[in-house]
Amino acid sequence: MVVVQRRQAVIMGVFAVQTTLFGSTGTSVSRLGFGSMGLRGPRTWGVRCVDEVQSERVLQAVLDAGINLLDTAPDYGLAEERIGRYLRHRRSQFLLATKCGCDPLQHADHLEVRHTWTAAVIRGNLEASLRRLQTDCIDILQFHGGDADTLQQAGLIDLLQSFRQQGKIRWLGISSALPHLPALLQLQVFDTVQVPWSCLAPQHADCIADAAARGCGLIIRGGIAQGGPDAEIQRPQWNDIWQQAKLDELLPPDTTRAQFILRCTLSNPQHHSVIVGTASLEHLAENVAAAAAGPLPREILQQVTQRVAAVLAQPVPHP
Numbered sequence: 001m002v003v004v005q006r007r008q009a010v011i012m013g014v015f016a017v018q019t020t021l022f023g024s025t026g027t028s029v030s031r032l033g034f035g036s037m038g039l040r041g042p043r044t045w046g047v048r049c050v051d052e053v054q055s056e057r058v059l060q061a062v063l064d065a066g067i068n069l070l071d072t073a074p075d076y077g078l079a080e081e082r083i084g085r086y087l088r089h090r091r092s093q094f095l096l097a098t099k100c101g102c103d104p105l106q107h108a109d110h111l112e113v114r115h116t117w118t119a120a121v122i123r124g125n126l127e128a129s130l131r132r133l134q135t136d137c138i139d140i141l142q143f144h145g146g147d148a149d150t151l152q153q154a155g156l157i158d159l160l161q162s163f164r165q166q167g168k169i170r171w172l173g174i175s176s177a178l179p180h181l182p183a184l185l186q187l188q189v190f191d192t193v194q195v196p197w198s199c200l201a202p203q204h205a206d207c208i209a210d211a212a213a214r215g216c217g218l219i220i221r222g223g224i225a226q227g228g229p230d231a232e233i234q235r236p237q238w239n240d241i242w243q244q245a246k247l248d249e250l251l252p253p254d255t256t257r258a259q260f261i262l263r264c265t266l267s268n269p270q271h272h273s274v275i276v277g278t279a280s281l282e283h284l285a286e287n288v289a290a291a292a293a294g295p296l297p298r299e300i301l302q303q304v305t306q307r308v309a310a311v312l313a314q315p316v317p318h319p
């Protein structure tokens with residue numbers, strides 16, 4: 001155990017996480033970011049419960065590795081509270097992105113998530129997030145979904161702009177997906193956009209290019225395809241694509257499949273920060289090493305794109 005921990009410390013000490021300009025925010029962001037959904041604790045949806053001790057270890061290690069973007073949400077159970085508890089004294093070292101529009105339904109034994117687009121919910125989210133995160137300013141407040149017409153008609157974009165004028169947030173963000181994203185981008189009000197992309201799920205590539213052309217800071221989620229075939233928790237939808245595209249044939253030596261997926265994502269410089277979730281120090285070290293290894297060769301990336309496109313073009317089998 002001690003040997004493993006020492007090896008992880010060495011890996012994280014040796015590899016510096018690269019940074020890049022975060023769109024027109026003008027600030028610098030680490031190419032590898034951290035998604036805190038896995039730190040949500042026992043009462044939220046999900047498959048695994050990470051305890052306090054491990055949550056603190058992972059959060060400290062994330063900053064020690066040079067990662068400077070943390071994504072969270074009121075929907076992620078204990079995650080905001082844990083970030084506040086364990087990282088408040090290091091607040092100047094990272095950009096904090098949380099979300100709004102989250103209307104938690106707290107049952108006796110679990111939390112469900114509903115999104116409600118009213119000023120009262122958004123105001124309540126911001127105040128609760130500031131309190132839980134133990135900070136006086138959120139760097140990026142992202143609408144957790146929503147569509148352009150609803151957000152505009154309810155006056156919620158103006159509301160976020162008023163938060164910015166009051167110094168409670170720095171930038172307006174959206175965490176979204178198709179079919180809502182194109183109209184949201186046309187509003188031209190978002191400093192950052194959070195979108196899913198991986199080589200196994202490349203459907204948002206055009207939205208990403210559009211957002212980049214508009215100068216948005218790009219936050220990529222799903223960029224390691226939830227660990228792909230290497231994950232402890234298997235996700236058949238990604239693994240089937242991996243198998244059918246025969247991507248094992250393209251793996252460079254000494255590279256895990258998860259690292260390969262992450263390197264594919266990081267090979268696109270428009271993907272400013274890829275927020276990977278992990279509760280494992282070993283995986284964190286692997287991800288830091290993968291990010292430091294740099295882009296994959298162009299021929300490999302082309303092969304991946306072509307093979308996955310061929311798999312996705314096949315008719316979906318019906319039972």
Ligand SMILES: NC(=O)c1ccc[n+]([C@@H]2O[C@H](COP(=O)([O-])OP(=O)(O)OC[C@H]3O[C@@H](n4cnc5c(N)ncnc54)[C@H](OP(=O)(O)O)[C@@H]3O)[C@@H](O)[C@H]2O)c1
Binds near residue numbers: 227233259279284
């Ligand atoms: N609508 C939204 O706004 C929305 C939706 C989903 C997610 N998010 C954000 O995006 C973040 C990322 O979520 P995601 O769903 O995209 O998950 P993800 O980061 O693609 O995957 C997380 C999973 O990958 C595993 N993993 C990480 N590194 C690994 C490695 N090197 N080898 C093997 N397995 C590895 C983790 O397991 P271990 O813990 O065992 O490493 C975990 O089960 C979330 O935390 C959240 O902040 C936002």
